[in-house]
Amino acid sequence: MPTxxxxxxxxxxxxxxxxxxxxxxxxxxxxxxxxxxxAVARLAQQAxxxxxxxxxxCGKGGGPAGAPAVRQAFSQTAxxxxxxxxxxxxxxxxxxxxxxLVFWPDTRVVxxxxxxxxxxxxxxxxxxxxxxxxxxxxxxGLPALEYVLYDEPGLxxxxxxxxxxxxxxxxxxxxxxxxxxSGELRQAWSxxxxxxxxxxxxxxxxxxxxxxxxxxxxxVKALSTGLQFARDIKLAPVLGDSPQAARPKRAAxxxxxxxxxxxxxxxRGMRAFYDAGGYRYAADEDWIAPSLRGELxxxxxxxxxxxxxxxxxVADAGAWQRLALAALILKNAKDIVDQHFAPALGxxxxxxxxxxx
Amino acid sequence: MRSMEIDRRRxxxxxxxxxxxxxxxxxxxxxxxxLAARRAGERYEAVVLDAQxxxxxxxPMPARGHSFALDxxxxxxxxxxxxxxxxxxxxxxxxAQPPVAxxxxxxxxxxxxxxxxxxxxxxxxxxxxxxxGQGVLGVYDASAGxxxxxxxxxxxxxxxxxxxxxxxxxxxxxxxxxxxxTHPDYGKLELNLDTMQPSLxxxxxxxxxxxxQVRLPPQYHRLSIRHxxxxxxxxxxxxxxxxxxxxxxxxxxxxxxRGSQPGLYAGPDxxxxxxxxxxxxxxxxxxxxxxxxxxxxxxxxxxxxxxxGRCLGxxxxxxxxxxxPLAPQxxxxxxxxxxxxxxxxxLPAQPILPPSPGLSWDNHxxxx
Numbered sequence: 158m159p160t161x162x163x164x165x166x167x168x169x170x171x172x173x174x175x176x177x178x179x180x181x182x183x184x185x186x187x188x189x190x191x192x193x194x195x196a197v198a199r200l201a202q203q204a205x206x207x208x209x210x211x212x213x214x215c216g217k218g219g220g221p222a223g224a225p226a227v228r229q230a231f232s233q234t235a236x237x238x239x240x241x242x243x244x245x246x247x248x249x250x251x252x253x254x255x256x257x258l259v260f261w262p263d264t265r266v267v268x269x270x271x272x273x274x275x276x277x278x279x280x281x282x283x284x285x286x287x288x289x290x291x292x293x294x295x296x297x298g299l300p301a302l303e304y305v306l307y308d309e310p311g312l313x314x315x316x317x318x319x320x321x322x323x324x325x326x327x328x329x330x331x332x333x334x335x336x337x338x339s340g341e342l343r344q345a346w347s348x349x350x351x352x353x354x355x356x357x358x359x360x361x362x363x364x365x366x367x368x369x370x371x372x373x374x375x376x377v378k379a380l381s382t383g384l385q386f387a388r389d390i391k392l393a394p395v396l397g398d399s400p401q402a403a404r405p406k407r408a409a410x411x412x413x414x415x416x417x418x419x420x421x422x423x424x425r426g427m428r429a430f431y432d433a434g435g436y437r438y439a440a441d442e443d444w445i446a447p448s449l450r451g452e453l454x455x456x457x458x459x460x461x462x463x464x465x466x467x468x469x470x471v472a473d474a475g476a477w478q479r480l481a482l483a484a485l486i487l488k489n490a491k492d493i494v495d496q497h498f499a500p501a502l503g504x505x506x507x508x509x510x511x512x513x514x
Numbered sequence: 515m516r517s518m519e520i521d522r523r524r525x526x527x528x529x530x531x532x533x534x535x536x537x538x539x540x541x542x543x544x545x546x547x548x549l550a551a552r553r554a555g556e557r558y559e560a561v562v563l564d565a566q567x568x569x570x571x572x573x574p575m576p577a578r579g580h581s582f583a584l585d586x587x588x589x590x591x592x593x594x595x596x597x598x599x600x601x602x603x604x605x606x607x608x609x610a611q612p613p614v615a616x617x618x619x620x621x622x623x624x625x626x627x628x629x630x631x632x633x634x635x636x637x638x639x640x641x642x643x644x645x646x647g648q649g650v651l652g653v654y655d656a657s658a659g660x661x662x663x664x665x666x667x668x669x670x671x672x673x674x675x676x677x678x679x680x681x682x683x684x685x686x687x688x689x690x691x692x693x694x695x696t697h698p699d700y701g702k703l704e705l706n707l708d709t710m711q712p713s714l715x716x717x718x719x720x721x722x723x724x725x726x727q728v729r730l731p732p733q734y735h736r737l738s739i740r741h742x743x744x745x746x747x748x749x750x751x752x753x754x755x756x757x758x759x760x761x762x763x764x765x766x767x768x769x770x771x772r773g774s775q776p777g778l779y780a781g782p783d784x785x786x787x788x789x790x791x792x793x794x795x796x797x798x799x800x801x802x803x804x805x806x807x808x809x810x811x812x813x814x815x816x817x818x819x820x821x822x823g824r825c826l827g828x829x830x831x832x833x834x835x836x837x838x839p840l841a842p843q844x845x846x847x848x849x850x851x852x853x854x855x856x857x858x859x860x861l862p863a864q865p866i867l868p869p870s871p872g873l874s875w876d877n878h879x880x881x882x
Contacts, residue, residue, distance in 0.1 A: 251759045253708040264697040264705055265647055294708045352761075364787075365761050386703075394699045407699070507833025508553065508850025508874035509794060509810035513755065514580065514596060514626065514702070 178442075178503045180373035181435050185357040185366065188376060191433030193244055194346050194353070196426065200237040201343040204336035207234045211329045219320025224313045231306060232415060234335065235299060239419040240426035241342070243383030246375055247352045247365075248345035256294040257338050260301075261409050262390065268295040272304055279323040289334045297338075300410070302331040307412040373502040376434060377494060381506070383427050384491040387456075391420055392484045395471060403471035414466035421460040424487070428453040442501045449498060452490035459483035547607060548838055549591055550848060551579030551876035560593035562607055562882075565840060567854045567867040571609045576601055580626025581677070581878035585656070588634050592616070592662075596876070598642065598698035599624035604662050607882060619652060619664050621645055623698055626878075627677040630656060631719055632684045637662065638719065640675040640689065647695050647706075649675035651687070651717065668722025671715040673706070676740045677796075681748065686725065687717045688750050692738040694757065707757055712739045714752065714770055728776055730768075737764050741795055745769070745820035746802025752776075753793030753807045766793045767807050767818060779818060781825035788812045788828070794877050797837040799845060804859060806845045810835040810877075815847050817859035826859035836879025848875035 181187060207230040214223040238259065241249070249255050260268055271293055275283060282288060289297050305324050306312050312320050312328060346353045352365075356375075359366035366372050394407045395416075408416040428450060438445055460483050463476045470476035499506050547570060548563045558578050562571040573593065580596040589607040600623050605613035618624055621643060628639035637656040642649065649670035655663045672691025679688050693712030695705040704710075712735070716726040730737055736758040743751045754766045765780035766789050780786050790812040798805050804826065808815045810833045817826040833850035840846050844858040852870030857863040 247759065247761075251761075256708045260708075262697070262700050262703065262705060264644075264695075264699070390700050390703055505832060507810050507813075509835040509877055510813075510833050510850065512702075513792060513794065513811065514877055 178439065178501050180369045180376075180502045181437065182369060184369045184376070184434060185359055185372040187435050188372070188430065188433050189346065189353060189357050191435075192430045193356075194343075196237070196240040196244070197339065197342045197346050200234070200241050201336065201339035203230070203234040203237040204332065204339045206230050208329060208332035208336050211325075211332050215320065215322075215325035215329055218318035218322075219312055219315045219325060220317030222317065227306070228313060228413075231302065231413065232418070234332075235303075235410060235413070235415045235419055236422045238299060239422035240429075242423060243379055243386065243427055243430070245382065246379060247356065248342050248350075251345070252341075253294055254338050254342065256298075257290075258298045258335060259409075260295045260298055262407075263295065263300070267293070268300050269304060269309075271296045272301050273309065275327065276305070276310070276321075276324055284323075284326050284330045286333070287337070289330050290337070297331065297334050299335060302328055302335070303410060303413050303415075305331075370503055374504045376430075377499045377502065377504045377506070380427055380431060381491055381494045381499075383423070384487050384494065387420060387423055387427075388484050388487040388491070391416075392480060392487070395467065396477065396480055396484065400472055400474050400477040403477065405468035405471050408467045411466070411468050414468075416467040417460055417463055417470070421457045424453055424457040424460065428457070436498075436502070438501055442497070445493065445497050445501055449490060449493045452486050452493065456483045456486040456490065459486065546840075547882045548846065549582050549584070549593070549880045549882060550836055550878065551575070551581075551593060551596075553578065553872075553874040553876070555872045560591075560603065560605070562591075565846065571605075571607065573603055573605045573613050575603060579876060580624075581628075582880050583628035583630050583637050583639065584880060584882055585630035585634055585637075586882045587632070590630070590634075590656075591882070592628060592630075592637060592639075594624045594626045594628060594639060597623065597625045597702065598644075598696065599626055600698075602628075602639065604637075614662060616654070616662050619667075622650065622652065622667075624652075625674070625676050629678055629680045629687065631680065635660075636719070638668075638678065638687065640670070640678050641667070642674070642696065642698075643667075644697050647673060647697075649673055649689070649691055651675070651678065651689065651722070653722075666722075668717055669724070670717065671724045671727050672711065672713045674712075674738070675715075676738075677742045679742045679744060679750065680719065681716075681750075682744065685719055687719050688742060689715045689717060690739040690742050690752060691715055692740050692755075693735075694738050704757060707736065710735050710738065710757065712737060712754075714739060714750065714776070716772065726772060728770055730776060730778070734764050734778075737766070739768075741793060743796040743798040743805055744802065745798055745805060747771075747820070749820065751796055751798065751805045751818070751820065753796040755793060756791035758791075760791060763787060763791065766791065767796075767805075767816075769820070769823060777823060779823040779825070781816060781818075785814075785816055785825055785828060788814045789816070794835040795837050795879070797839055797845065797879070799842055799858070800839045800881075801842040804843055806837040806847075806858075808835050808837050808847065810850060815845070815857065829855075829857040829863050831855065831857075831863065835877045836875050838879040838881045840881075846879060848879050850874045850876075 210230040355365040558575040560573040578596045583592040592604045600618045602616040622641045625640040635657040637654040638651045641652045650667040653666045674692035674694040691713045693710040714728040737754045741753040765778035768778045770776040789809040792811040795808045813832045816828045836848040852873035854867035855863040
C-alpha cells in the first residue's frame with residue numbers, strides 16, 4: 158500500500174470510533190420497554206408466586222397433593238430467569254445479584270456442600286426474614302432451591318405431612334430471597350430506578366451511557382456473550398465429543414429436568430431482545446436481521462425437538478446430534494452478531510477487546 | 515493533562531536532555547529486538563521483531579499465544595498459550611535451534627506469563643491447578659540439557675495468578691494473583707465473583723516461600739490485579755481489571771513497594787472512564803520513569819510518571835494493547851487491527867505498520 162494511503166488508514170483507526178451506521182435514536186427505550194422491563198417483571202412475579210406456593214405447601218407438611226403446583230411454580234420461575242440471565246450488565250451484576258440468583262457453574266460443588274451443612278445444622282437464624290441475603294451466595298438462589306426440592310432431601314417426593322420441616326422452611330426462605338432480588342432488579346430497571354433512567358436516556362451528562370452508540374455496544378455485548386454462554390458454558394461441556402463422552406451432570410438444572418427448556422427459553426429471549434431493538438439496516442446489510450432471527454429460531458427449535466430431559470437425552474445418539482447442531486447454530490448466530498450486526502451499528506469488537514485477558 | 519502535540523525542535527531538545535542523539539534512538543549499539551504473539555490469517559505465531567516491525571523470526575503455535583518468559587543473556591524465550599493454555603514453546607531468538615514444545619502438566623494450565631531466573635537454570639510460569647482452584651508457579655529446568663522438564667511448583671498464595679515479574683534483586687518474584695477462579699471446562703468464565711480476593715504476592719524464587727502478600731482495600735475486592743511492570747526505583751506497577759458493574763469506576767493502576775501499602779492512581783475522570791474498567795498490559799519505558807497502561811476495550815494507552823503517580827497523557831489506538839519500551843518516554847504500541855505505532859506522553863502516535871486485515875497483535879509486546 159502506498160505510504161500516503163496507509164497513513165490515512167492508520168489515522169482512521171486511531172480516531173475515536175467513528176460511526177459508519179447508527180442505532181435507532183430511541184434504542185435504550187425500545188430495549189427497556191420492549192424487553193428488559195417485562196422480563197424482569199415476569200421474573201419478580203413468578204418468584205413471588207413460587208414463594209407463596211411453597212409457603213402454603215410447606216405449611217401443610219408437603220405431600221404429593223400440592224407438589225405439582227410447586228413444581229409448576231419452580232419451572233415458571235426458572236423459565237423467567239432464562240429470559241433475564243443474558244442481561245448481564247447494570248443491575249444484574251450489582252451486589253452479586255447474578256450469583257445470588259443463580260450460582261452456577263459451580264466447579265467446586267460449593268452449593269451442595271453448603272446446603273447440606275446448613276440442613277445438618279438446622280440453623281434457625283438463617284431462616285429469619287432477609288437473613289439469607291447476607292449468607293453465601295451459593296445457598297441463596299435457584300440451584301439451591303432445586304437441590305432441596307428435587308435432590309436432597311427431595312422435598313417434592315416426600316409423603317404427605319412428612320416433608321422435613323427445616324428443609325421446607327429453608328426452601329421458602331430461598332424463594333423469598335429470589336423474589337427480593339428479582340424485585341430489586343425490577344425496581345432498578347424501572348423509569349424511577351437509577352439504571353432504567355440511564356439506559357433509556359443516554360446523554361453527554363449521563364455517566365453510564367453517553368450515547369445510543371454506547372447503549373448499542375451494551376446490547377451487542379449482551380447478545381454476543383449470551384450466545385457464547387449458551388453454547389460454550391451450557392451445551393459444550395455437557396455434550397463432550399460424543400454421546401459416550403457426554404457429561405449430563407455438568408448441565409445447569411439437571412435435577413429438575415429444566416436444563417433444555419431453560420436453554421431454549423434463553424435463546425428465545427435473546428431473539429425477543431434483538432427484535433425489541435427495532436434495528437434498521439442499509440440495503441446491503443438487510444440480510445442480517447433475517448439471518449440472525451433464523452439462526453436463533455433454528456437453535457431454539459433444535460433444542461425443543463429433544464423431548465427427554467437432558468440427562469437421558471445426551472446418551473441418545475439422535476438427541477445428541479440435535480443438540481450438537483444447536484451448538485453449531487448458536488456459534489453461527491454469535492458470528493453474525495460479532496462480524497455483521499455489531500459493525501452495522503457502528504460498534505467495533507476488537508481482537509483483544511473481545512476476549513480479554 | 516499536557517497536550518501531546520510537540521514540535522520537532524522541542525522533541526530534539528528533550529531527546530538531547532535525556533542523553534540521546536536522535537540517531538541513537540534508532541540504533542543504540544545493538545538494535546533492540548521485540549517479541550509478540552499474533553494471529554496472521556488462520557495461523558497463530560510468536561514473532562521476533564525489530565523496532566521497525568520487521569519479522570526476524572516466526573515461531574508457529576498450535577493456538578493463540580499470550581506473553582513470554584525472556585532470557586536475553588542466552589538469547590532464549592518461551593511463549594505461553596493464552597489461558598487456559600495447554601502449551602508453551604521454547605525457542606532461540608536467533609532461530610539457531612528448532613523450537614521445543616512444552617505441554618502443561620496434568621491438571622494444570624498456563625495463564626500466559628513466566629520468567630527466567632538470571633542464571634538461566636530455572637524458568638517459572640504462572641499456572642492454574644484447576645481442580646483445586648489454586649494458583650501455582652510451575653518450575654522448569656532451563657539449564658543446558660534440562661529440556662524444560664517440570665521439576666516442581668510453588669503456591670502463589672492466591673487464585674488466578676496472571677503476570678509474574680522478577681524484582682531487580684534477581685531472587686524475588688512478584689505475582690499478580692488476579693483472584694478470579696476459572697476452570698478450563700468453562701473457558702475464562704469467572705466462577706467466584708462474589709468472593710474474589712486478588713493480591714500481589716512476593717515469592718522467593720529459590721524455594722517458593724511466600725515473603726509478603728498485599729491486598730487492596732476491601733471495597734476493591736472485585737479489582738483483579740493482572741499485569742505488572744517495574745519502575746526505575748524497583749517499585750512494582752500494576753494494572754487491574756474491574757469485574758463489578760460498569761458504573762463503578764475504581765482506579766485501575768497502582769504502585770507497590772515492599773513493606774508498604776499499595777497506592778492507587780485514578781488519573782482524570784475522563785481518562786479513568788476511557789479505560790472501560792480494563793487494563794490489558796503494563797510496561798515501563800527503558801528509563802523506568804514512565805509506565806504505560808493500555809486498554810484495548812477503551813482504545814487508549816495512558817502514561818504515568820512513576821515518581822509521582824501523575825497521569826502524563828494518553829494515546830488513542832483502537833484495540834491497542836501491546837506496549838513495549840522503545841526509548842525514554844517512548845513506547846511501541848500494537849493493536850488487534852495489525853497496527854504498530856510509536857508513541858509516548860510527549861509524542862503523538864507515529865505509524866510504523868498500517869492496519870492489516872487478518873493480522874492481529876496479541877495482548878503483550880515485550881522487549882528482549
